[in-house]
Amino acid sequence: MVEIPRKWYNINPDLPKPLPPILDPKTRERADLEPLKRIYLEAAINSEFSQERWIEIPDEVRDFYSLWRPTKLVRAAYLEKFLDTPAKIYYKNESVSPSGSHKANTAAAQSYWGLKQGVERLVTNTTAGQWGSALAFACKHFGLKCGVYMARSNYEQKPYRGTLMRMWDAEVYPSPGKHTKSGRIMLKKDPKSPGSIGIAKSEAIDDTLTHEGTRHAVGSVMSYVLRHNTVIGLEAQQQMEQLDEYPDMVIGCFGGGSSFAGIFWPFYYDKFVRKQAPKDTRFLAVESTASPRLTKGQYRYDHSDPMKFSALFKMYTLGHTFVPPPVHTGGLRVHGSAPTFSLLLHEKLVEAIAYNQLEAYEAGLIFSQTEGIVPAPEAAHAIKAVIDEARRCKKTGEKKVILFNLCGHGYFDLHGYEEYLSGKMTASDAKASVMKKTLGELYKLYPWDKPEV
Amino acid sequence: MVEIPRKWYNINPDLPKPLPPILDPKTRERADLEPLKRIYLEAAINSEFSQERWIEIPDEVRDFYSLWRPTKLVRAAYLEKFLDTPAKIYYKNESVSPSGSHKANTAAAQSYWGLKQGVERLVTNTTAGQWGSALAFACKHFGLKCGVYMARSNYEQKPYRGTLMRMWDAEVYPSPGKHTKSGRIMLKKDPKSPGSIGIAKSEAIDDTLTHEGTRHAVGSVMSYVLRHNTVIGLEAQQQMEQLDEYPDMVIGCFGGGSSFAGIFWPFYYDKFVRKQAPKDTRFLAVESTASPRLTKGQYRYDHSDPMKFSALFKMYTLGHTFVPPPVHTGGLRVHGSAPTFSLLLHEKLVEAIAYNQLEAYEAGLIFSQTEGIVPAPEAAHAIKAVIDEARRCKKTGEKKVILFNLCGHGYFDLHGYEEYLSGKMTASDAKASVMKKTLGELYKLYPWDKPEV
Numbered sequence: 001m002v003e004i005p006r007k008w009y010n011i012n013p014d015l016p017k018p019l020p021p022i023l024d025p026k027t028r029e030r031a032d033l034e035p036l037k038r039i040y041l042e043a044a045i046n047s048e049f050s051q052e053r054w055i056e057i058p059d060e061v062r063d064f065y066s067l068w069r070p071t072k073l074v075r076a077a078y079l080e081k082f083l084d085t086p087a088k089i090y091y092k093n094e095s096v097s098p099s100g101s102h103k104a105n106t107a108a109a110q111s112y113w114g115l116k117q118g119v120e121r122l123v124t125n126t127t128a129g130q131w132g133s134a135l136a137f138a139c140k141h142f143g144l145k146c147g148v149y150m151a152r153s154n155y156e157q158k159p160y161r162g163t164l165m166r167m168w169d170a171e172v173y174p175s176p177g178k179h180t181k182s183g184r185i186m187l188k189k190d191p192k193s194p195g196s197i198g199i200a201k202s203e204a205i206d207d208t209l210t211h212e213g214t215r216h217a218v219g220s221v222m223s224y225v226l227r228h229n230t231v232i233g234l235e236a237q238q239q240m241e242q243l244d245e246y247p248d249m250v251i252g253c254f255g256g257g258s259s260f261a262g263i264f265w266p267f268y269y270d271k272f273v274r275k276q277a278p279k280d281t282r283f284l285a286v287e288s289t290a291s292p293r294l295t296k297g298q299y300r301y302d303h304s305d306p307m308k309f310s311a312l313f314k315m316y317t318l319g320h321t322f323v324p325p326p327v328h329t330g331g332l333r334v335h336g337s338a339p340t341f342s343l344l345l346h347e348k349l350v351e352a353i354a355y356n357q358l359e360a361y362e363a364g365l366i367f368s369q370t371e372g373i374v375p376a377p378e379a380a381h382a383i384k385a386v387i388d389e390a391r392r393c394k395k396t397g398e399k400k401v402i403l404f405n406l407c408g409h410g411y412f413d414l415h416g417y418e419e420y421l422s423g424k425m426t427a428s429d430a431k432a433s434v435m436k437k438t439l440g441e442l443y444k445l446y447p448w449d450k451p452e453v
Numbered sequence: 454m455v456e457i458p459r460k461w462y463n464i465n466p467d468l469p470k471p472l473p474p475i476l477d478p479k480t481r482e483r484a485d486l487e488p489l490k491r492i493y494l495e496a497a498i499n500s501e502f503s504q505e506r507w508i509e510i511p512d513e514v515r516d517f518y519s520l521w522r523p524t525k526l527v528r529a530a531y532l533e534k535f536l537d538t539p540a541k542i543y544y545k546n547e548s549v550s551p552s553g554s555h556k557a558n559t560a561a562a563q564s565y566w567g568l569k570q571g572v573e574r575l576v577t578n579t580t581a582g583q584w585g586s587a588l589a590f591a592c593k594h595f596g597l598k599c600g601v602y603m604a605r606s607n608y609e610q611k612p613y614r615g616t617l618m619r620m621w622d623a624e625v626y627p628s629p630g631k632h633t634k635s636g637r638i639m640l641k642k643d644p645k646s647p648g649s650i651g652i653a654k655s656e657a658i659d660d661t662l663t664h665e666g667t668r669h670a671v672g673s674v675m676s677y678v679l680r681h682n683t684v685i686g687l688e689a690q691q692q693m694e695q696l697d698e699y700p701d702m703v704i705g706c707f708g709g710g711s712s713f714a715g716i717f718w719p720f721y722y723d724k725f726v727r728k729q730a731p732k733d734t735r736f737l738a739v740e741s742t743a744s745p746r747l748t749k750g751q752y753r754y755d756h757s758d759p760m761k762f763s764a765l766f767k768m769y770t771l772g773h774t775f776v777p778p779p780v781h782t783g784g785l786r787v788h789g790s791a792p793t794f795s796l797l798l799h800e801k802l803v804e805a806i807a808y809n810q811l812e813a814y815e816a817g818l819i820f821s822q823t824e825g826i827v828p829a830p831e832a833a834h835a836i837k838a839v840i841d842e843a844r845r846c847k848k849t850g851e852k853k854v855i856l857f858n859l860c861g862h863g864y865f866d867l868h869g870y871e872e873y874l875s876g877k878m879t880a881s882d883a884k885a886s887v888m889k890k891t892l893g894e895l896y897k898l899y900p901w902d903k904p905e906v
Contacts, residue, residue, distance in 0.1 A: 001454075067531070067825045078520070078594070096549055098825025100864075140822055141531070160867035166874055167821050167867075368620050369593055372520045372551025411553075411864050414613035414620075421619055 002070040002242075004062055005234040007054040008227045011265050011340055014273045016347045019049060019223065019339060020314035023301055031311045039208050041215050043113040047224050055227065057109075064108045064141055068097045069231065073239035078370040080390070087393035088245070089386060091406040092236050092263060095373060099164070101408030102259045103134035103219055106228035110217045111138035120213035121145035125175070125200035127154055128330030129161030130376070130408050131219035136170035146170035147214075149203045151195030152177075154330060158412055175200040182206040196323065197333065198306035205309055220256020221304060221313075221338045229262025232405060237266050240403070246278045247403035249389060253382040254285035254294065254352065255331040257338030259407035264350075272349065279401075283350040284389075285341065286381045288332040288360070290428050291324040293317055294345060294352035297337075304336050315342040325428045327357045328416035331378040331408075355384045356427040361420040363387050364410065376408035377416055455523040455695075457515055458687040460507040461680045464718050464793055467726045469800045472502060472676065472792060473767035476754055484764045492661050494668050496566040500677050508680065510562075517561045517594055521550045522684065526692035531823040533843070540846035541698070542839060544859045545689050545716060548826060552617070554861030555712045556587035556672055559681035563670045564591035573666035574598035578628070578653035580607055581783030582614030583829065583861050584672035589623035599623035600667075602656045604648030605630075607783060611865055628653040635659040649776065650786065651759035658762055673709020674757060674766075674791045682715025685858060690719050693856070699731045700856035702842060706835040707738035707747060707805065708784040710791030712860035717803075720856075725802065732854075736803040737842075738794065739834045741785040741813070743881050744777040746770055747798060747805035750790075757789050768795040778881045780810045781869035784831040784861075808837045809880040814873040816840050817863065829861035830869055 012019055024031040033045050047055070057065075076089040094102040114122050122144055126132030132148035139146035148170050155162055155174040162172045173179045175195045176186035182202045186193055193199070208216040218225055233250075240246060250267050252260030270277040287294050293316045302317040304310040317336040324333040344350045355363075357377065364380030366387065367373070375383060382404045393400050410417065419425045465472055477484040486498050500508070510518075529542040547555040567575050575597055579585030585601035592599035601623050608615055608627040615625045626632045628648045629639035633656045639646055646652070661669040671678055686703075693699060703720050705713030723730040740747050746769045755770040757763040770789040777786040797803045808816075810830065817833030819840065820826070828836060835857045846853050863870065872878045 063530075067527075074520075077516075098821070098827070137825060141825075160864075160871070163867040163871045163874070164827065164864075167818060167827065167870055169822070365620060368551070369622070372590060372594075374551070374617065374620065411613075411617075414616040417620055418613070418616040421616070 002235055002238050004065050004069045005057065005231050006062070007056055009230040009234065009266050009269060010050055010053055010055050010227050011268065012049060012223055013051045013053050014269060015340065015343055016349065017343060019343065023312040025303065025308065025312050028312065039205060039216050040218065041110060041113045041119065042117050044110065044218070044222065044224050048222055058112055061108045061112050064138070065105070065231065068104070070235045071096055073236055076371050079367060082366065082370045083387060083390045083394065085390040085394045086397055087390040087400045087402055089390060090240070090245070090247070090401070090403045092232055092403070093373070094232060094259070094405060094407050095376070095409035097134070099130065099133035099137045100412065101130040101134065101376065102229055102232060102262055102405070103131045104137060105231055105262065106219070106225045106258065107134035107138035107217070109228040111135070111142040111144055114144050114215060115142045119144065119215050121147065121211065122217040123147035123149070123204045123207045123214055124217045124219065125149045125197065125204045126219070127151060127197050127333060128376070128378070129154065129158055129412060130331060132170070132172070133161060133164050135217055135219070136165040136168040139170065140168040147207060148172045149175040149200040149207070151175055151197065151200050153194035157415060161412055173203070175203050179203070180206040180210070196306070201305050202309060220258040221336070223340050226258050226261035226265070226338060226340060229258050230265050232262040233264060233266035236263060236403060245401050247281055248279055248400040249282045249284060249402045251284045251286065251382050251385050251389070251402060251404040253332065253378045253407065254287045254337070255334050255378060257341045259405050260285050261338065261341060263403070263405040284385055285350060285352045286385045287352060287354045288327060288329055288381060289354045289356040290327040290329070291318065291333050291335065292354045293335065293337050295354045299342055299346045302336055306335065313339050315339045316345060327428055328413065328419070329357055329360065329377040329381070331376070332381065353385055355381050358425055358427045359384050361417065361425060364417070365420065373406065374410040374414070374417070375406055376410045377413050379405070379407050380410070455688055455691050457518050457522045458510065458684050459515070460509050462683040462687060462719050462722060463503055463506055463508050463676070463680045464721065465502060465676060466504045466506050467722060468793065468796055469802065470796060472796065476765040478756065478761065478765050481765065492658060492669050493671065494563060494566045494572065495570050497563065497671070497675065497677050501675055511565055514561050514565050517591070518558070518684065521557070523688045524549055526689055529824050532820060535819065535823045536840060536843045536847065538843040538847045539850055540843040540853045540855055542843060543693070543698070543700070543854070543856045545685055545856070546826070547685060547712070547858060547860045548829070548862035550587070552583065552586035552590045553865065554583040554587065554829065555682055555685060555715055555858070556584045557590060558684055558715065559672070559678045559711065560587035560591035560670070562681040564588070564595040564597055567597050567668060568595045572597065572668050574600065574664065575668055575670040576600035576602070576657045576660045577670045577672065578602045578650065578657045579672070580604060580650050580786065581829070581831070582607065582611055582865060583784060585623070585625070586614060586617050588670055588672070589618040589621040592623065593621040600660060601625045602628040602653040604628055604650065604653050606647035610868060614865055626656070628656050632656070633659040633663070654758050655762060673711040674789070676793050679711050679714035679718070679791060679793060682711050683718050685715040686717060686719035689716060689856060698854050700734055701732055701853040702735045702737060702855045703857070704737045704739065704835050704838050704842070704855060705858040706785065706831045706860065707740045707790070708787050708831060710794045712858050713738050714791065714794060716856070716858040737838055738803060738805045739838045740805060740807045741780060741782050741834060742807045742809040743780040743782070744771065744786050744788065745807045746788065746790050748807045752795055752799045755789055759788065766792050768792045769798060780881055781866065781872070782810055782813065782830040782834070784829070785834065806838055808834050811878055811880045812837050814870065814878060818870070818873065826859065827863040827867070827870070828859060829863045830866050832858070832860050833863070
């Protein structure tokens with residue numbers, strides 16, 4: 001029997017150095033986080049830098065988790081056979097949540113926080129739609145209203161993500177749109193704007209600031225978000241122990257960092273804190289070559305959003321004006337990365353690698369043909385790394401145990417697979433571009449002193 | 454721990470009367486089934502009337518099942534809470550198979566049979582796409598080629614079902630199409646034909662008969678197909694025993710009959726054969742009012758296909774020329790029903806009820822809002838019956854234990870939910886119609902003596 005964990009694991013006290021503070025973009029000094037409570041949930045702000053290692057999961061959240069948790073740990077025996085590898089491959093199947101990915105793990109916790117705080121409504125921005133769906137699902141459960149800003153191009157490409165969110169009573173706004181001042185300004189500038197992560201984020205913040213009882217929920221990057229996903233790795237530890245196995249490598253895709261942290265943090269604890277790991281386990285994050293922050297970016301302070309609305313976070317970044325090409329992997333199209341992970345990467349305690357979407361879709365197809373489940377294109381990046389590692393094992397004869405996070409399914413991403421099957425997909429659809437400075441007017445909405453534009 | 458069953462349960466020896474024989478459509482005498490082996494798999498024909506109660510599941514099939522089995526038995530606690538009912542509701546979650554429904558249970562067995570027989574390719578027809586996807590998935594696993602004829606209107610409404618099947622290397626043919634003589638004839642008559650179950654079936658048989666090494670796989674109705682699904686009920690029995698529960702009612706939706714038989718047959722065995730059931734369990738099949746064979750049809754011999762290609766089966770039927778209105782529930786739009794189930798219904802050992810699609814979609818929405826998973830519209834019919842029963846329990850105070858089969862998810866059916874949410878759905882989109890006599894030319898392809906047209 002596998003138990004749904006009773007506590008989340010918080011890596012903050014176990015980082016090799018203190019997590020660098022968030023800086024005020026104007027003064028570049030430690031930011032006062034209090035004003036942010038008008039935008040974000042109080043518990044989120046209060047616990048971001050928490051030094052408590054084990055944080056109790058509220059019963060209500062644990063009960064909600066039981067709708068789909070514990071998730072299965074599956075031996076990918078047919079993939080192994082296909083690769084003819086001596087490696088053993090295991091995956092944690094997070095695709096079984098009703099919204100289709102690991103994102104429901106933190107959506108549950110944040111919606112519960114909202115309920116406890118007396119917030120009426122959570123709003124957010126979404127790209128691929130996994131996060132927006134998860135938040136809609138959790139808000140419905142905890143009785144909150146939900147608003148989701150989804151970049152118009154994504155919204156039109158995946159109309160049924162919108163339907164799914166509406167089934168859970170969320171309002172879904174193609175972005176830019178007329179619902180917010182930011183959206184109206186953008187529409188005036190460019191009536192046919194396809195939207196972007198940044199614009200959707202601006203609209204979500206604008207909406208939050210202009211509606212009483214509303215807060216902005218965040219789907220990745222922050223330490224508290226990553227922590228909520230550690231139920232994945234904590235379950236995997238129980239499951240591997242029952243099989244008398246231990247991973248030589250833990251692999252996951254990396255956008256903001258939440259699905260990967262979810263699976264590897266508990267093993268990091270084994271290795272570096274409890275120091276009782278039976279193996280010298282390696283941790284490998286897989287990003288997209290369309291947005292190679294971890295492998296080609298710089299470790300420095302930067303804004304987390306292209307509009308410079310956010311404070312400054314120390315992280316691996318390509319610069320907040322970097323706009324990744326429009327690959328079919330919305331969840332990995334990010335210019336920055338989780339500060340906790342960035343610190344570990346800088347200290348060389350974890351590793352990173354990048355693959356392009358053609359490589360990822362090929363891996364996704366192999367996985368679906370051997371193990372059945374169609375992986376989300378984000379997850380397919382991790383699978384590509386798993387396949388490469390398993391093939392190396394074939395050459396060396398090593399019987400490595402590889403564990404990876406199948407963080408979501410791709411049943412809403414079949415237009416991408418269709419493009420791949422028809423031979424029309426390229427390694428990267430277009431070159432990256434640089435964001436133009438815009439939206440200066442919006443800064444007056446923001447609680448920071450107006451940053452330089 | 455729940456074990457994947459090692460044997461399927463075959464109801465044939467335990468029916469209250471012998472299963473009526475299949476009749477030759479011309480002579481109306483017991484049909485010689487041997488010629489059918491050119492169309493269907495040998496093992497299928499040989500085992501349809503098997504009197505062996507427990508049939509061993511081959512290791513290869515059981516290993517394949519382990520990709521998604523055992524499936525969870527879930528207490529629908531939040532649905533109970535929403536309904537404020539003293540009833541306990543459990544569902545068996547068959548939606549987690551990679552192809553999205555219970556159909557993979559028999560697809561696995563039939564593909565394995567094909568492999569053993571030395572068949573190179575299986576072809577079939579599909580409506581909602583759940584069956585075609587399952588067969589594509591299983592054929593890929595067992596190394597067979599696969600061809601799927603999908604009515605053009607369904608194919609166009611759900612393009613990603615086609616993508617999914619192609620990911621598993623199946624060829625998917627919108628029907629009618631140019632791939633078969635039948636299709637070309639139909640296209641000539643009506644170049645814009647939306648297709649139908651019957652036309653797709655004709656094309657699949659035409660294809661089978663004109664390609665060496667090809668056989669026609671069947672997704673429901675036949676006793677052997679239903680039997681392959683008993684892994685569902687056999688697992689549920691183990692799971693309920695571990696919870697110290699036993700169902701007062703077992704409920705499932707009813708198209709051809711495979712998902713419902715899959716869950717209730719093992720409980721039927723408990724009640725009527727082993728006679729050790731702790732309760733006088735009722736078995737309720739839920740059909741669509743668009744196709745009310747069980748509640749308004751006649752128990753008599755009829756063809757299973759509108760073209761009269763098939764032999765005669767004794768079953769509840771609305772007549773083989775009955776064409777159900779185009780409701781959003783492809784899987785329940787059938788004029789006939791499984792002969793095994795029809796016999797049980799005629800003997801009053803099981804019950805049936807019909808709901809329209811508006812009632813079903815409302816129930817599906819309630820389920821997704823309480824339990825998360827979006828049910829396939831077919832499964833939503835069962836949920837409507839569960840909700841009604843639970844509401845009756847609220848009135849009477851009875852603490853009934855209700856078990857139902859969540860036979861598939863609705864993530865490829867969101868266009869239907871979108872129509873429901875937008876208020877555009879009607880109880881039934883159109884009136885039923887009567888099939889015109891067509892395709893006389895094709896009868897010469899058929900192994901029977903040419904039946905009267």
